[in-house]
Amino acid sequence: MAICCVGLAVVFTVYSFRLVEVQMARHDxxxxxxxxxxxxxxxxxxxxxxxxxRNGEPLAANMPIRTVVADGSHxxxxxxxxxxxxxxxxxxxxxxxxxxxxxxxxxxxxxxxxEASALALSKxxxxxxxxxxxxxxxxxxxxxxxxxxxxxxxxxxxxxxGVQGIERTMQEYLExxxxxxxxxxxxxxxxxxxxxxxxxxxxxxxxxxxxxxxxLQALLEEELDAAFDELKPKSITAVIVRPKxxxxxxMATRPSxxxxxxxxxxxxxxxxxxxxxxxxxxxxxxxxxxxxxLNEGLVKPDTPIFCENGRFLYGGRTLRDHHRYGNxxxxxxxxxxxxxxxxxxxxxxxxxxxxxxxxxxxxxxxSGVELPGEIPGLVHPPHRWDKLTITRMPMxxxxxxxxxxxxxxxxxxxxxxxxxxxxxxxEIRSETGEVIKTYEPEVIRQVVSPEAARMVRDALTExxxxxxxxxxxxxxxxxxxGKTGTAxxxxxxxxxxxxxxxxxxxxxxxxxxxxxxxxxIVDDASVAPGANYGGTVAAPIFSRVAEKAARHLDLVxxxxxxxxxxxxxxxxxxxxxxx
Amino acid sequence: xxTTFQNHTPVNDIPLLPILNWALFACVLGIWGLCYVYLxxxxxxxxxxxxxxxxAIAEMVSHNEVLSAQISSLTSHIALQKKLREGFIALAPxxxxxxxxxxxxxxxxxxxxxxxTASTQIAGR
Numbered sequence: 267m268a269i270c271c272v273g274l275a276v277v278f279t280v281y282s283f284r285l286v287e288v289q290m291a292r293h294d295x296x297x298x299x300x301x302x303x304x305x306x307x308x309x310x311x312x313x314x315x316x317x318x319x320r321n322g323e324p325l326a327a328n329m330p331i332r333t334v335v336a337d338g339s340h341x342x343x344x345x346x347x348x349x350x351x352x353x354x355x356x357x358x359x360x361x362x363x364x365x366x367x368x369x370x371x372x373x374x375x376x377x378x379x380x381e382a383s384a385l386a387l388s389k390x391x392x393x394x395x396x397x398x399x400x401x402x403x404x405x406x407x408x409x410x411x412x413x414x415x416x417x418x419x420x421x422x423x424x425x426x427x428g429v430q431g432i433e434r435t436m437q438e439y440l441e442x443x444x445x446x447x448x449x450x451x452x453x454x455x456x457x458x459x460x461x462x463x464x465x466x467x468x469x470x471x472x473x474x475x476x477x478x479x480x481x482l483q484a485l486l487e488e489e490l491d492a493a494f495d496e497l498k499p500k501s502i503t504a505v506i507v508r509p510k511x512x513x514x515x516x517m518a519t520r521p522s523x524x525x526x527x528x529x530x531x532x533x534x535x536x537x538x539x540x541x542x543x544x545x546x547x548x549x550x551x552x553x554x555x556x557x558x559x560l561n562e563g564l565v566k567p568d569t570p571i572f573c574e575n576g577r578f579l580y581g582g583r584t585l586r587d588h589h590r591y592g593n594x595x596x597x598x599x600x601x602x603x604x605x606x607x608x609x610x611x612x613x614x615x616x617x618x619x620x621x622x623x624x625x626x627x628x629x630x631x632x633s634g635v636e637l638p639g640e641i642p643g644l645v646h647p648p649h650r651w652d653k654l655t656i657t658r659m660p661m662x663x664x665x666x667x668x669x670x671x672x673x674x675x676x677x678x679x680x681x682x683x684x685x686x687x688x689x690x691x692x693e694i695r696s697e698t699g700e701v702i703k704t705y706e707p708e709v710i711r712q713v714v715s716p717e718a719a720r721m722v723r724d725a726l727t728e729x730x731x732x733x734x735x736x737x738x739x740x741x742x743x744x745x746x747x748g749k750t751g752t753a754x755x756x757x758x759x760x761x762x763x764x765x766x767x768x769x770x771x772x773x774x775x776x777x778x779x780x781x782x783x784x785x786x787i788v789d790d791a792s793v794a795p796g797a798n799y800g801g802t803v804a805a806p807i808f809s810r811v812a813e814k815a816a817r818h819l820d821l822v823x824x825x826x827x828x829x830x831x832x833x834x835x836x837x838x839x840x841x842x843x844x845x
Numbered sequence: 846x847x848t849t850f851q852n853h854t855p856v857n858d859i860p861l862l863p864i865l866n867w868a869l870f871a872c873v874l875g876i877w878g879l880c881y882v883y884l885x886x887x888x889x890x891x892x893x894x895x896x897x898x899x900x901a902i903a904e905m906v907s908h909n910e911v912l913s914a915q916i917s918s919l920t921s922h923i924a925l926q927k928k929l930r931e932g933f934i935a936l937a938p939x940x941x942x943x944x945x946x947x948x949x950x951x952x953x954x955x956x957x958x959x960x961x962t963a964s965t966q967i968a969g970r
Contacts, residue, residue, distance in 0.1 A: 313910070324917040330907040381907050403907075408914050410921035459892030484922040 304450045305463075311403045312442025313697075315471030317419060317432055319480040320513075320692055325419055326433070329408045332384035332401040334375040338368040340455050341398030350394050354387035355379060366398070375399065378406065397455055407433075409525040415483050416525045417538035418476070418517055418637065418690065430536065432474060432691070434638045439694045439702070442471035472702055475692045477513035482506060485814045486516045493807045494520040497791040503539045503669045504807075506784040506815065509677035509774060511707040512686030514635070515782065515815075517670075541633075541640040544666035545787060548751030548800065549735075550772045551662030551672070552608045553679055556600050557722045558623035559611040561683075561714035567597040567721045571607045578606040581653035585609060600725035601734045603750065609657035617648040617656050624659070626713045627675040628685055629667050635688040636705075643667045662753055673785040676772045679726070680747070680780035683719035685710045723747050727777040730805075739771055739805035741813045743823025747780075748773020748808065750800030755790055766790045771804035775812055776824055782815055784808060 288296060317326035334355060341347055348363035355362065355376050365375055384401045391399060407422050420431020427441075428434035448463030490502050499520075506516040519539045523531035537543065559565045576590035587604050599607030612620045624630065630645030644666035646655070651664075658664040670688060678685040687708040694703040714722075726747035730736045735750045748771055755766035769791065774783035786804040793803060816823075918924060928934045 323921075324913075327914045327917045328910055329914040330910045381911050385904065403903075405910075408918065410914075410917040410923070412921075412923050414922055457896055458889070459895050460888045480922055484926070488926075 304452075306449050306451065308447045308449050308457075310445035310447060310466075310468040311405075312444050312468040313405065313470040314407065314426065314442060315440040315697070316473045317436075317440070318473060318475050319478050319483075320476060321479065321481075322475070323480050324410060325415060325476070325480070327408050327410060328405040330381045331377075331404050331406050332379045332381060333377045333404050334379050334384065334387075335400050335402060336366055336368065336373045336375050337398055337400065337455065338366075338370050338373065341366055341368075343396070346394070347391075347396045347398060350390050350396055351387055351399060354383045354390065377404070400455070411480070412526055413522050413524045414480070414487055415478060415518070416523055417519050417536070417540075418478065419525060420638075421525050421528050431538070431637060432476065435636045436474045436691065436694075439472040439474060443469040445469070470697045473695045473697065475695065477508075477515065477690055477692045478517070479515050479818075481818050482815055483516040483518065485818060486811055487518045487522075489807060489811045489814070490518050490520050493788070497788060497793060497803065499788045499792065500790040501539055501543075502789070502807075503543065503787045504785060504811065505540050505670055505673045506782055506811070507673055507677050507688060509680035509686070509780045509783045512674070512677070512688050513692070513707070514688055514690045517690070538637065538639070540669045541635065541637055543668060544641060544643055545669065545768050545770075545789070546665065546753040546756060547662040547667050547672050548753030548768065548770065549603045549605075549608075549662055550676070550749045550751035550770055550785075550800075551665065551667075552600060552603065552660060553676065553722055553726070553749055554624055554627055554629075555608045555611040555615075555620065555660040556596060556725065557679060557683075557714045557718050558620060559615055560596065560721050561623075561718035562615060562619065564614050565596045565611065567725065568595045570595055571599060571610050573599075573604050573606045573610075576606070578609065578657075580609070580657050583654055585657050597721070597725045597728070600722065600749065601728045601731075603729075603735050605661040608660040612656055612660040617651060620656070620660070621645070621648050623713070624665070626685075626711060627678065628710065628713075629665065629671055629675070633670060633674060633688050635670065636691045640670075641668060643671055662751060666756075669785055669787050672770070672772055673783060676749070676774060676785065677780075677783040678713050679719050679722050680774040680783050681719075682716035683712055683714040685713045723777060726773070730773065735799075735801045736771060736773070736805045738801060739773055739808045739812075741775060741809055741816060743825065744775045744812075744816060744821070745777040745824065746773055746775045746809075746812065747777040748805075750805060752799045765795070767798045769798055769800040769803045771800050771808045773808060773812075775816065776821065778824065781819060781821055782812070784812060784815070786811070 313328055316324050316328070318324055334351075344363050344366035348359050348366055351357075352359040352362050357376065362375070365373060379401075387399070388401065391397065407426075409416070409419060409421075416431075418431050420428055420433035422433055423429045428437040433440065445466045445468035447465040449457045449459075450461040450463075452458055486504055486506060490504055493499075494502055502520045504516070504518050505514065507514050517538075517540050519537065521532075521535045523535040528536075560567070565571070570593040573587060573591035573594050575592055576587040578585040585606055587606050589602070591602060591604055591607070594602060594604055594607050596607075596611065598604075599611065615623075624645055630643055632640045632642045634640075646664070651659075655664050674685060674688055687710050689705050689707070691705050693701055693705060695701055726749055727745055728734050729750070730739045730746040730748055736748055739746055739748055739750075751768075751770040751772070753768050754762040754764075755768055757763045768787065768789045770785060770787040772783075772785040774780040786807045788804050788807070791798055791803050797803075925934065929936065
């Protein structure tokens with residue numbers, strides 16, 4: 267009896283020691299094992315913010331999808347589970363069963379499963395008392411408008427980070443902040459809510475509102491598509507801005523791509539040429555010399571300048587006009603697009619002063635628009651000029667600008683000489699609609715006086731008349747001001763490519779109280795030799811775009827054009843400069 | 846033989862009071878335990894309800910996002926242009942006579958159908 271008692275005492279003592287060891291001495295070790303088995307850090311996914319146009323139309327949205335993962339330790343019958351899940355996951359049953367025969371606790375079965383399929387599979391598993399498959403939240407970025415505005419919106423990489431366009435520059439606002447929650451699960455894999463630990467809620471990304479008007483963008487792209495099909499150029503670029511605020515209302519480039527299928531796009535299609543292409547602007551650049559000379563008080567609009575009867579020998583080379591002009595007023599130098607007259611205006615100012623105005627118009631520096639990859643263009647300082655530069659730069663050669671820069675320079679003339687910073691982001695709002703940040707219009711500088719700008723504007727209005735080079739840019743009911751440009755295409759290996767031209771029209775309307783300024787730039791259009799000019803190729807596209815834009819923006823027509831205009835235009839056909 | 850008998854049978858006293866005390870203690874302990882288990886079960890039940898409600902909300906939010914994305918796609922310019930091309934919808938231009946302007950346009954010059962603009966196809970595509 268005593269022996270039995272002693273034996274029992276020893277046994278209980280041993281068990282007691284073991285109990286103390288497990289519960290106290292090695293508590294942390296066993297607690298960690300239990301936690302590793304049943305505790306999880308659950309990620310609370312944040313939603314990426316939306317991109318919207320100025321009217322709130324969604325341009326980039328999120329489509330919720332699920333990633334299906336398996337926990338091998340919870341799967342009792344892989345074959346039965348595969349039979350249930352295969353139709354929902356659209357996978358062969360055998361392949362799925364093979365994936366489910368695992369002891370690993372985390373196996374990705376399929377990504378990108380639609381929300382509806384995941385929910386249906388979850389219900390089917392509950393009905394059949396199967397477990398082991400879990401559904402992680404994920405989202406796919408969708409762009410409802412496909413190729414429309416694709417160069418501006420941009421796209422994401424496989425990690426969900428913006429790599430192009432607004433998706434990239436506004437990443438810090440669009441990207442939300444994932445939260446987390448420490449949870450414990452029971453042996454069936456269900457969360458035990460009472461044992462929830464530390465928790466940090468997620469913060470969804472903010473919505474970005476652009477200045478772009480999708481109605482205007484759609485009609486611009488429709489016209490560009492038509493022109494691209496008809497003219498078969500290497501590229502077409504167009505920008506529409508509001509001169510008073512610098513807001514970009516539309517921006518498009520051809521060739522283009524569908525952001526929903528980025529993988530199929532060629533690098534050439536993905537270039538936003540409005541900000542990363544350098545072009546020689548041609549005669550559109552003549553507004554710089556004219557407005558600078560007027561602003562300096564060196565000339566008046568009616569000051570005559572002798573245009574050397576079309577041939578001006580300077581620096582050992584002959585500069586030519588398309589017509590043998592004798593004396594032209596400063597006003598007519600723009601209307602007739604005289605190269606010699608523009609060169610003489612720049613020479614009147616001197617290289618340093620002229621260069622100062624070129625820079626004041628914003629050429630040679632980044633505009634600061636909220637888009638990635640913008641280039642500053644190329645404007646050499648006077649000490650790097652050769653003898654001919656003072657005669658070539660005023661006619662838009664020996665200088666490289668971006669389409670956005672030349673548009674903003676024209677917008678400055680339309681805006682009484684004030685150069686505005688181009689903006690494409692209007693404001694940032696939280697998902698509850700609270701305004702986080704507003705991008706206000708910003709005046710970069712007063713480039714020329716309002717009086718000088720108005721004198722240039724008067725001349726540019728006459729450019730779009732039977733006397734000027736761009737009658738085809740006219741718009742019914744509105745007076746249009748603008749300038750044509752034709753430049754030989756720069757060869758990347760140096761020099762120019764014979765027979766290849768970059769033609770453009772940059773203008774604004776209504777000329778009296780400008781509401782929109784726009785540029786159309788066509789690179790290497792396939793048209794008949796001798797017909798590839800800004801006035802014949804780019805101006806008609808501008809006219810169609812501007813007419814539709816005026817209707818879309820409900821601009822009130824200021825007049826109805828004279829019926830004789832057509833006749834006059836036909837009669838003055840021989841007087842049209844081809845520049 | 847002298848035998849003596851004891852009439853008084855020895856009986857242990859039952860300590861009722863301690864027993865009652867212990868019984869009461871046991872009852873209180875038992876009731877406390879049952880209450881603990883009941884509350885714990887309630888806690889789990891509420892937790893389960895919370896989990897299901899959270900899940901329902903998450904599903905609702907996801908469903909809402911799916912529908913929002915679908916609505917965006919179906920009402921996008923691309924989709925509307927496609928419907929327009931296919932003839933499912935049509936554009937009816939608003940005539941000027943039906944537009945009431947707060948600031949009437951100042952019209953100068955007579956109206957003419959011969960006025961040339963690019964959209965009147967003279968130089969058009």
